Amino acid sequence: MPTITLNKNRILDLLGKKIPDEVLKDRISYLGTDLEEITKENIVVEIFPNRPDLLSEEGFARALKTFMGFDSGLKKYSAKKSSYQVVVQKDVKEIRPYTACVVVKNLKLNEEKLLNIIAIQEKLHVTYGRNRKRCAIGVYPLTKISFPITYTALKPEEIKFVPLGENKSFTGTQILKQHKTGKEYGYLLENKPKFPVFIDSKNQILSMPPIINSEQTGKVDVKTKEVFIECSGFNFNVVSKAINMLSTAFADMGGELFEVKVKYDSKTEITPSFVPEQMYLEQDYVSKYLGTHLKSTEIIKLLKKMGFDAEGNTKINVSIPSYRTDVLHPIDLVEDIVIAYGFENIKEDPQRPSTTGKELFIEKLKRKIREILIGTQYIEIFNFSLINSEEQKQLKLKNVVKIKNSLSSEYDSLRKSLIPSVLRTYKSNKHYEYPQFFFEIGTIFMKNEKKDTLVEEQNSLCISACGENVSFTTIKQELDSLLNSFNVEYSLIRVKEEIYIEGRSAKIIVNKEEIGCVGEIHPNVLNHFEIDFPISILEIDVDKLSRIIQEKILEL
Amino acid sequence: MPTKEEIALELSNLERKVLPAVLKSNSIPELIRETGLIEIEVLRALQWLANKELIALEKKEEEIYKIDSNGKLYLKRGLPEKRFLQEIEPKEKKISEFKQVDKDELNVCVGLLKRNNYINVKKEQELTFSITKEGQEKIKKGFVEEALLNKLPLSSSSLTTEDKKIFEELLKRKNIILKDKKTEFFAKLTVLGKELLKDKKLLETKVADKLTPEMIRTGSWKETQLKTFDITSKVPRINKGKKHFVNEAIEYIRNIWLELGFEEMEGNQVQSAFWDLDALFVPQDHPARELQDTFYLEHNSKVDSKILQKVKKVHETGGDTGSKGWQAPYSEKIAQETLLRTHTTVVSAHTLNKLKKEDLPKKYFIVGKVFRNEVLDWKHLFEFHQVDGIVIDPDVNLVKLKGYLKEFFTKMGFTDVRIRPAHFPYTEPSAEIEAYNPVKKQWVEMGGCGIFRPEVTKTLLGFECPVLAWGLGMERIISNYYKINDLREIYKNDLEQLKTMKTFIK
Known part of the structure; x- marks a missing residue:
């Protein structure tokens, strides 16, 4: 979520009031944005992804103005009729099918305003535009281009123009391969037979969305007074909302808006369109969620505080500003009403229906196991589920579940046994007194085609001891004491495993079922982990043990 | 006294x-x-x-001279200079003819013996050595050094100045003696x-x-x-077994929810993107779903097609939930991606999907591990714990939500709770929870909460019912309580730290 820096004086100008920092701080943090700080010059605030309309100073001030009560209701915007036309050709249908446009005149740009425009464009690209994938915006000085403009698609080799900031001509393919912006966003056009372009009536290529504008026609500077803006993407609603967000910000800057006819194959759209969307809201619905009864008049007042227009009684008709993108459901209106009502004004009601708390049996069992082991001086350790896949391999753990994209190779697989991390723990505690006694209860992971995720998860218990006088017997004693506590009878069967010393390892069998292994770690493994004392260890499937114990409880 | x-x-x-x-x-x-x-x-x-x-x-503190490896050897074989003199006593010898003196000893001997004028050196085709009168006398007198070596270890205060001089000379040579404290x-x-x-x-x-x-x-x-005891004297520490302090904290928090009548939920850490995100109405192109934030596995998951189609419709058009949906194409392939759960809210989603209308009201909680693809450093963990709670009850609302949170945080030792507007894709309204720490006198960020969107509840439950939901970060509670600044300390498994960690009680 983007953090933006707003010019405080500009915001105060737009609000038309002098407001102390303390009041600003309080109001902004209850507006539905996360305030980071207010400095002498700036307001630093995090904008949540549902409100891209707040990314510009103008949009932010507009919302704050009604929220603080300096204005009320839906702010009216309009664009003048014009003959500007953009023709959308069929070629873009499979590539980047939609565009919405606007012309803005009478801009009094200075250095600061220009930077502001570039910043709004960038913020929209990153957030609402999902890094230009969902939509991308181009701005052009009106004087450099001639209408009508055609939005079409050409073969990459047929595209030739000087990209912004360059001094020679590139083909479409070259832009993707050689140009900085082309390399960054090229993947958005990868494998497309044709690339989208805006071409004017003099046959100049204006831009190749979503990558770059042309140097000749796409460079805005402080002398620019009139601009043409287009937004291209995959959904007409998305691109026209983006144009609305920009248009309203430009209008608040003092710009004069002009409509553009966007001619599609089957119909013509006129953009920007500021006709508010209508949504019905039941009065009861608001009270039900808020937990406090509100009168219709109160609800309407609160909606106006959030920049909506509303009228009605038990059923309220709400007009949604054309730049709002986050109202999908009446519940979204409820949230705005709650924000206007003030989260700080919500009372708390401790009354709750009586229900019975219920602990999972497996958690109960884990708690009991911990208690028993603590009683014999064992220390519980807590390791990560992710470990190095090489380490698992070295301990003969096969078919482990690997992570596709781990940022660190040290943690690139899910552990299939607790033993590697327990041995690691001994290694990192070599400088302390021996003997040392550790246990861990944690999840282990293994492949299993029968599961939805193809991964089976198991609660596992590992008990271990390390010291001069530690042997197989040390942990067999623990096993004995543990299983006796649950009245579970077991037997041991010799097993040959590479990580254990031969003749000092066994499978643990309960009811003819294997529930785990116990053994003394092979000196090879000890050497590998640079541990100088014998280690005896066991690992038990706690889920199996839990099932066995629950069956026993039922028998009683 | x-x-x-x-x-x-x-x-x-x-x-x-x-x-x-x-x-x-x-x-x-x-x-x-x-x-x-x-x-x-x-x-x-x-x-x-x-x-x-x-x-x-x-x-x-005293300086001690001790014998070293070569010293021990010379006690058996004699000092090399002694052996050298003995070899040339009967007859002069060429450098290649020495039998009792090793090659690496020769250089030292020659320098030493020459300085004391015990030998003569002739440079012919080869260096040739003969004994002097002084040398012969030396053999007769014997080597004091050997006698001294025999007496080691000796403290430097017990030595005469002369003996000290001899030891200082021997110290200059390789591994004969060493000085210790x-x-x-x-x-x-x-x-x-x-x-x-x-x-x-x-x-x-x-x-x-x-x-x-x-x-x-x-x-x-x-x-x-x-005999009476000095009751003030210090006693050696008892070696005791101990629960890991993270589990202490988890158990404490689990107990609070159990006391409040919540049922414990369980669920897997490996999940499909469908359950972790789509079922919670997180749009498929949401910025938080980007590859670098989430651990993905190499294979795809199976997703039940009935629920998949239902969720797909809600994403695309809103389905029967009264919503407009995301109005964007929904990819079943993205839904099948397998990941490590990014929040325990995924378990709440599964729970809602299994619930029947006649079971209401219901309250559930889970404390579980969640994952984020980060490089481990002092303020980032890639595995941490989250506490999730849901209340499914036709009568719940924001006032009740605040009531539950207040009750929990009071039991956690905080005196007040406040919520502020926030945004999560699956709750509306959404809020951030802050609790007041009366000791530090400050508000502490604790997590997020809200009421699940109808797009989530209607789809998963099959009927409309408000569901309160919250998710709290455990590690913040733990690091605050144990005053840990470097998050890696929480999972470093250092024996001393584990033994001395105080118990978790609020």
């Missing part, structure tokens, strides 16, 4: 033996001889006496100690260090004076 008599009663039999001996001797070997005790007993008694301020232990303790009586010794009876009274079974059985304890 305890009286002399009281102090005397605290003396064990060992102390009673050692204290008078300190009158005569100060060093430990002398005290051993004097008392007939073994070293460890004397040392222990001295420490106890020092604790009681009856004696003062003075530390003296030894700390010795000397006991001296304090004023209090002297006072106590004046009254002979005090020490002569028979005291028993231990109450023995024998004394209890025979009743002889009646005639026995038992």
Whole structure:
């Protein structure tokens, strides 16, 4: 979520009031944005992804103005009729099918305003535009281009123009391969037979969305007074909302808006369109969620505080500003009403229906196991589920579940046994007194085609001891004491495993079922982990043990 | 101040033996001889006496010369210079003819013997050595160095200046001797100690260090004076077993929810993107779903097609939820991606999907591990714990939500709770939770909460019902409580840290 820096004086100008920092701080943090700080010059605030309309100073001030009560209701915007036309050709249908446009005149740009425009464009690209994938915006000085403009698609080799900031001509393919912006966003056009372009009536290529504008026609500077803006993407609603967000910000800057006819194959759209969307809201619905009864008049007042227009009684008709993108459901209106009502004004009601708390049996069992082991001086350790896949391999753990994209190779697989991390723990505690006694209860992971995720998860218990006088017997004693506590009878069967010393390892069998292994770690493994004392260890499937114990409880 | 008599009663039999001996001797070997005790007993008694301020232990550091590996060898074979002289005594020898002197020893010998004028060197085709008169006399007189080596170890204070010179010379040569430091303790009586010794009876009274079974059985304890204990003295730490402090905290928090009548949920850590995100109405192109934030596995998951189609419709058009949906194409392929759960809210989603209308009202919680693809550093963990709670009840609302949170955080030792607007894709309204820490006098961010969107509840439950939901970060609670600044400390499994961590109680 983007953090933006707003010019405080500009915001105060737009609000038309002098407001102390303390009041600003309080109001902004209850507006539905996360305030980071207010400095002498700036307001630093995090904008949540549902409100891209707040990314510009103008949009932010507009919302704050009604929220603080300096204005009320839906702010009216309009664009003048014009003959500007953009023709959308069929070629873009499979590539980047939609565009919405606007012309803005009478801009009094200075250095600061220009930077502001570039910043709004960038913020929209990153957030609402999902890094230009969902939509991308181009701005052009009106004087450099001639209408009508055609939005079409050409073969990459047929595209030739000087990209912004360059001094020679590139083909479409070259832009993707050689140009900085082309390399960054090229993947958005990868494998497309044709690339989208805006071409004017003099046959100049204006831009190749979503990558770059042309140097000749796409460079805005402080002398620019009139601009043409287009937004291209995959959904007409998305691109026209983006144009609305920009248009309203430009209008608040003092710009004069002009409509553009966007001619599609089957119909013509006129953009920007500021006709508010209508949504019905039941009065009861608001009270039900808020937990406090509100009168219709109160609800309407609160909606106006959030920049909506509303009228009605038990059923309220709400007009949604054309730049709002986050109202999908009446519940979204409820949230705005709650924000206007003030989260700080919500009372708390401790009354709750009586229900019975219920602990999972497996958690109960884990708690009991911990208690028993603590009683014999064992220390519980807590390791990560992710470990190095090489380490698992070295301990003969096969078919482990690997992570596709781990940022660190040290943690690139899910552990299939607790033993590697327990041995690691001994290694990192070599400088302390021996003997040392550790246990861990944690999840282990293994492949299993029968599961939805193809991964089976198991609660596992590992008990271990390390010291001069530690042997197989040390942990067999623990096993004995543990299983006796649950009245579970077991037997041991010799097993040959590479990580254990031969003749000092066994499978643990309960009811003819294997529930785990116990053994003394092979000196090879000890050497590998640079541990100088014998280690005896066991690992038990706690889920199996839990099932066995629950069956026993039922028998009683 | 305890009286002399009281102090005397605290003396064990060992102390009673050692204290008078300190009158005569100060060093430990002398005290051993004097008392007939073994070293460890004397040392222990001295420490106890020092604790009681009856004696003062003075530390003296001394330099010690010790024999080294080559020194040991020369004691057996003789010094190389001696062997050299012996070989050329009968007849001059060429450098290649030496049998008793190793090649690497030759250079040292030549320099040394030449300096002392014990040998003559001729440069012919090969270096040739012959013995001088002084050399012959030296053989007769013998080598003092060997005698000294035999006496090692020696403390430097016990040496004459001449001997010291010899040792300093030997030190320059390779591995013959080495200089070490030894700390010795000397006991001296304090004023209090002297006072106590004046009254002979005090020490002569028979005291028993231990109450023995024998004394209890025979009743002889009646005639026995038992040694008293210095109750202020430090005791060695007991080695105890211990729960990991993270589990202590988890258990504490689980208990609170259980007390509040919540049922515990369980669920897997490996999930499909469908359950982790889509079922919670997170749009498929949401910025938080980007590859770098989430751990993905190499294979795809299976997703039940009935629920998949339902969710797909809600994403695309809103389905029957009264929503417009995301109005963007929904990819079943993206839904099938397998990942490590990014929040325990995925378990809440599964729970909602299994719930029946007649079971309401229901309250559930889970404390579980969640994952984020980060590089481990002091403020980032890739695995951490989240507490999730949901309340499914037709009568719940924001006022109730605040009530539940207030109740929980009061039990966690915070005095107040406030919520502020926030945004999560699956709750509306959404809020951030802050709790007031009365000790630090500040608001602490605790997590997020809200009411699940109808797009989530209608789809998963199959009917409309408000569901309160919250997710709290455990590690923040843990690091605050244990004053841990570097998050890696929480999972470093250091034995000393684990042993000394305080218990979690609020």
